[in-house]
Amino acid sequence: MAEPARRLQPIDTTAEIETPEHVRFHYPVAGPARRVVAWVLDWLIRGAILVVFAIFALMGGLAVGDAISDLSVGLLLVIHFLLEWTYYTLWEIAWNGRTPGKRALDLRVVSVHGHPLRIGDSFLRNLLRAADFLPLGYAIGLVVMARDGRFRRLGDMVAGTMVIVEERRAVATTLRIDPPPTPKELSSLPQRLPLSGDELEAIELFLRRKNGLGPAREEELAAMVAPIFASRMGIRNKDSARLLALIHARASERRRPL
Amino acid sequence: MKSQDEIVAARQVDWRELETIVSRAEALHHLDGPSISRAAALYRSLSGDLVLCRARCTPDLVAYLDNLAGRAHSALYGAEPFRIPAFWSLLTRDFPRTLRKNASFFALSSALFLIPCAIGIVLALFVPDAASQILPRSMLDGMADMYSKGFDEGRGEGADSAMAGFYVRNNVGIAFRCFATGIFFGLGSVFYLIYNGLNIGMVTGWVTAAGFGRNIGTFMCGHGPFELTAIVVAGAAGLRMGYSLVITRGRTRLGSLRESAPDIVRLVVGAAVMLLIAAGIEGFWSPSGAPPPVKWTVAALFSLLVTAYFLFAGRERGRAR
Known part of the structure; x- marks a missing residue:
């Protein structure tokens, strides 16, 4: 399947999807670390199921007077084999590409x-675990994953699938400038800002990220650009972060009447 | 032109509503009708928002919308449900057809399995110590001991169901491993077919040499037609997979592999069903107390059944050769 070479994609662990309605959106692809944790969870769940059955078999055996009969051993082996080969597929079908482990880590299997x-x-992708697992501990699977842009193991390649992250995110909060800009502060800025759209966008992005940064880092980042803008507008730069906030306030105030 | 904050303020209620609906179920078809149509409408308007915001908003908002669109998309287009008619037509038509289409892989897989198996039997029977040089002596003795009693009274209740459970698990593992390792350009399938053929042949030969050939033959003939054939079919699917990686006919290796995937799925699912049948027979019929002549007759019928199924099932009427 030739990937369409429409334009250069940034080097990133996201996969672009175009739906039948021609909507494009991006999925973050799940990396090995997250998938290993999900696998461990599923492994523990399978183990727990087996232990529960073993306890039942033991109690049943004790009731009959036989510690653990061959019959229950046979049954346990069959359950073990069913868990080994059908656990993943049954869950992935019932839960639309998720197993309990994947669900816990917000992972989902979808086609490429x-x-x-x-x-x-x-x-197919779950049978191929037998190959990915070799020589032990999914060694081949991890190496193949590391070499693939979408972190696919052999099973994913054969089945044409990938694992994506569907972590819930918070909607972006509204921007508040604290304290609000005073008319005196705003009057020091020119009416028409000599800034390009990209520059204004960069400032907005900085202001949205501000609360996640430490004060020192905030000042450091603001100090990289504020003096340039200040000298372009011919004003003095006292407080870099504050200046950027004021520029944003002026820009959005100019935009509003339109 | 609206600023990002204005867009968020205007659209947030809808986004939140879609988020709640999507979080309520793994797939939308589990929900009631009004919720489904509401979700579809919200998803469509979200698509519009996404295009707008990608042009005008900051990456964190775009990431939020991308994520919501992805989750709504997964919920709207749920995974293909399991349908009995589709599965039935796979078994009655598609699997035997695909197998006939890939007859050369089936033949190669049979040869890779049966020839080492025959060599194993001959070696174990006629070359002293050949088997015990290759397989652990304790295991061979255990096998001989297991078949020394015969099945005149059936296996003791449960006495050997542990063994049956072990063999079901073991043999299914063998079959699926024969398939899965075909991804290594077919080499894994070749290795596992030869290895398991030789192994099974040696054990059979050893038990026969110990004088219990009648017992092991009677035991194995019941499920053998299904189990051994399933191993060969799984091996054939693995070889098909390896072949598509080597002979790509101008495609990328991955593209060639994906193109052969539908055939591979049919073969492997067919093999899995055969293994399931074999497991049932191995658990209940093979160790039963039925007299050996009855078992042989049934085995012959099973073999005929499998052969006829492979040859004739799913042929269109009037076109059968």
């Missing part, structure tokens, strides 16, 4: 084109 997982593909 972003379509939902199909049964046959789920079966």
Whole structure:
């Protein structure tokens, strides 16, 4: 499947999806660390199921007077085999590409084109675990994953799937300048700002990220650009971060009447 | 032109509503009708917002919307549900057809499995110590001991169901490993087919040499037609997979692999169903107390059934050769 070379994509762990409605959106692709944790969770769950059955078998055996009969050993082995080969596929079909472990880590299996997982593909990708696991501990799978831009292991490549992150995010908060700009402060700025759209956008992005930065880092970042803008506007730069906030306030005030 | 804060203020209620609906179920078809149509409408308007915001808003908002669109998309287009008619037509039509289409891989897989198996039997029977040089002596003795009793009274209740459970798990593992390792350009399938063929042949030969050939034959003939054939089919699927990686006919390796995937899925699912049947037979029929002649007759019927199924199932009427 030739990837369309429309334009250069930034080097990033996201996959772009175009839906039948021609909506494009981006999924972050799940890296090995997250997937290993999900696998460990699933492994523990499978182990727990087996232990529960073993306890039942033991209690049943004790009731009959036999510590643990061969019959229950046979049954346990069959359950073990069912868990080994069908656990993932059953969950992925029931939960639309998720197992309990994947759900806990907000992972989902989708096709490389972003379509939902199909049964046959789920079966294939999980059978191929036998190859990814070799020689032990998913060594081959991890090496293959590390070499692929979408972190696909062999099973994903055969089945045409990838694992994406669907972590819930918070909606961006509204921008507040604290304390609000006074008319005196604003009057020191020119009516028409000599700044490009990109520069204004960069300032807005900085102001939105401000609360996540430490005060020192905030000052450091603001001090990189504020003097340039100040000299362009011919004003004195006293407080870099404050100046950027004022520029943003002026820009959005100019935009509003339109 | 609206600023980002204004867009958020105007649209946030809808986004929140979509988020609540999407979080309520893994797939939308689990929900009631009004919620589904509401979610679809919200998703469409979200698509518009996404285009607008990508041009005008900061990356954190775009990331939020991307994420919401992705989750809504997954919920709207849920995973393909399991449908019995589709599965049935796979078994009655598509699997045997695909197998006939890939007859050369099936033949190669059979050869890779059966020839080492025959060599194993001959070596174990006629070359003293050949088997015990290759396989652990304790295991061979255990096998011989297991088949020394025969099945005249059936296996003791549960006495050997542990063994049956072990073999079901073991043999399914063998079959799927024969398939999965085909991803290494087919070499893994070749290795596992030869290795397991030789292994099974040696054990059979050893038990026969110990004088219990009748017992092991009677035991294995019941599930053998399904189990051994399934291993060969799984191996054939692995070889098909490896072949598509080597002979790409002008495509990328990955593209060639993906193109052969539908065939591979059909073969492997077919093999899995055969293994399931084999497991049932191995658990209940093979160790039962039925007299050996009855078992042989049933085995012959099973073999005929499998052969006829492979040859004739899913052929269109009038076109059958």
